[in-house]
Amino acid sequence: MRALGERALEMVIHHFATRRDLPPATTITKSDAAARLHTELPEEATPPEQLLDLLAREVFPNAFHADHPRFYAFVPSPTNFVSAVADFLVSGHNLFAGHWLASSAASQIELTVLEWLCTLCGMPAGSSGIFVSGGSMANLSAIVTAREVKMGAHDARAVVYCSDQTHSSLFKALRVLGFARDQRRLIATDASLRLSVPALRAAIEADLAAGRRPLCVVANAGTTNTGAIDPLHEVADLCAEHDVWMHVDGAYGAAAALTPRGRALLDGIERADSITLDPHKWLFQPYELGCLLVRDPRHLVHAFHVGDDDHADYLADVARHVQANVNFYDRGIQLTRSAKAIKLWLSLRAFGLPAFREAIESGFLQAEHAERVLRASPSWEILTPAQMGIITFRYRHADLSPADLDAVTAWAVDRMRLEGRALIMSTMLGERPALRLCTIHPAGTLDDVERSLAQLHGFLEAEAALLQTPLD
Numbered sequence: 250m251r252a253l254g255e256r257a258l259e260m261v262i263h264h265f266a267t268r269r270d271l272p273p274a275t276t277i278t279k280s281d282a283a284a285r286l287h288t289e290l291p292e293e294a295t296p297p298e299q300l301l302d303l304l305a306r307e308v309f310p311n312a313f314h315a316d317h318p319r320f321y322a323f324v325p326s327p328t329n330f331v332s333a334v335a336d337f338l339v340s341g342h343n344l345f346a347g348h349w350l351a352s353s354a355a356s357q358i359e360l361t362v363l364e365w366l367c368t369l370c371g372m373p374a375g376s377s378g379i380f381v382s383g384g385s386m387a388n389l390s391a392i393v394t395a396r397e398v399k400m401g402a403h404d405a406r407a408v409v410y411c412s413d414q415t416h417s418s419l420f421k422a423l424r425v426l427g428f429a430r431d432q433r434r435l436i437a438t439d440a441s442l443r444l445s446v447p448a449l450r451a452a453i454e455a456d457l458a459a460g461r462r463p464l465c466v467v468a469n470a471g472t473t474n475t476g477a478i479d480p481l482h483e484v485a486d487l488c489a490e491h492d493v494w495m496h497v498d499g500a501y502g503a504a505a506a507l508t509p510r511g512r513a514l515l516d517g518i519e520r521a522d523s524i525t526l527d528p529h530k531w532l533f534q535p536y537e538l539g540c541l542l543v544r545d546p547r548h549l550v551h552a553f554h555v556g557d558d559d560h561a562d563y564l565a566d567v568a569r570h571v572q573a574n575v576n577f578y579d580r581g582i583q584l585t586r587s588a589k590a591i592k593l594w595l596s597l598r599a600f601g602l603p604a605f606r607e608a609i610e611s612g613f614l615q616a617e618h619a620e621r622v623l624r625a626s627p628s629w630e631i632l633t634p635a636q637m638g639i640i641t642f643r644y645r646h647a648d649l650s651p652a653d654l655d656a657v658t659a660w661a662v663d664r665m666r667l668e669g670r671a672l673i674m675s676t677m678l679g680e681r682p683a684l685r686l687c688t689i690h691p692a693g694t695l696d697d698v699e700r701s702l703a704q705l706h707g708f709l710e711a712e713a714a715l716l717q718t719p720l721d
């Protein structure tokens with residue numbers, strides 16, 4: 250155990266020490282992957298050291314490193330070593346965190362961390378929640394809860410509202426839960442890509458007039474595309490007026506509530522009935538860690554409680570010994586679940602809040618620096634300014650049509666991924682691709698941002714020149 254553990258520890262330390270020098274994103278082909286890794290069923294034992302070597306050689310390098318300081322694509326996942334240690338400890342002790350009887354102390358830790366997050370979001374005393382695998386599960390659990398609390402059963406007249414910038418996980422959740430396409434309303438956004446409240450009001454009123462049942466509004470607290478925050482107070486007012494559940498998808502952005510400026514930007518989030526927050530995004534935790542915060546945890550129990558009708562016969566003793574009403578299997582979908590909260594608890598306590606605040610603030614500062622650099626050159630057009638650690642922009646070239654610019658952008662993004670020192674990818678804004686940086690790695694520097702943009706610019710210029718070169 251010791252030899253294997255020390256080997257594994259060395260590998261992880263090496264990764265943390267050298268990740269800045271690795272290529273941020275490597276992908277191999279299917280045939281290559283199969284040649285290196287596929288075997289028949291292992292009837293024979295292999296020394297585990299040999300297998301660790303195989304993992305070190307073939308698996309860990311051939312990946313996207315979302316914890317790389319110059320990984321600016323999607324939502325990066327900068328992690329920390331203390332939380333990685335927690336993951337090892339928790340799986341080494343294999344804590345079952347499904348109910349109080351089995352995991353009283355770990356349940357207390359989960360409750361405590363949930364209370365911290367609710368407090369940081371400004372939610373009232375008594376708010377709580379549950380840790381889940383990530384934003385997708387949290388959003389799904391929120392819709393289940395809204396439906397159970399507001400309607401008690403599925404109703405084909407129910408309608409869910411969200412902006413056209415909402416993350417795809419919500420639409421997947423609605424599909425899983427049996428909502429038809431005509432039970433969702435995609436509300437237009439304004440020029441800043443924030444949900445238009447007049448359009449939301451009009452949609453709710455039209456649905457009411459048509460005999461539909463407005464169930465839930467999902468507001469964004471930091472969209473994945475641009476970091477936009479929907480007008481949370483106005484959404485809350487409208488939800489209160491029509492007795493509609495307010496869910497905030499803050500999977501990406503809600504963690505910014507730890508900082509004074511993030512808290513100010515997120516003003517109104519505290520009025521939500523439920524909030525999705527992903528610590529495996531801007532709270533520097535290894536996958537998988539998301540959570541659903543609710544202003545009234547009884548709502549979760551109402552939605553997920555396993556009762557006598559559910560034939561949970563062998564859980565009867567467990568149910569008898571529940572304390573403070575907390576059996577986490579009664580707050581969510583999973584029965585068997587790991588003690589996920591421990592890594593966040595350990596790192597928050599080990600580093601202290603100020604270190605987290607500084608790390609989050611660095612995400613804001615890097616995106617703002619990117620904006621300054623981009624504005625200083627005529628080669629760039631800013632599409633959305635730095636907000637919540639995200640900026641979107643486009644390459645400009647007087648001699649290229651929009652279609653050619655889009656093609657050049659796609660080629661340069663590919664070259665950046667294959668040869669670049671940073672991972673920068675694109676998203677779609679409206680009908681056209683946009684370049685995008687999400688700069689939340691606290692080990693990322695302003696110099697990293699400048700040099701990465703310079704390299705991207707070089708690739709774009711080279712691709713543009715190639716496009717303009719006559720074939721003969």
Ligand SMILES: Cc1ncc(COP(=O)(O)O)c(C=O)c1O
Pocket residue numbers: 324382383384385386388416418471472473498499500501527539
């Ligand atoms: C705003 C938002 N919501 C939900 C999700 C889904 O979260 P997960 O990938 O953790 O399931 C994401 C993921 O990027 C996101 O950015």
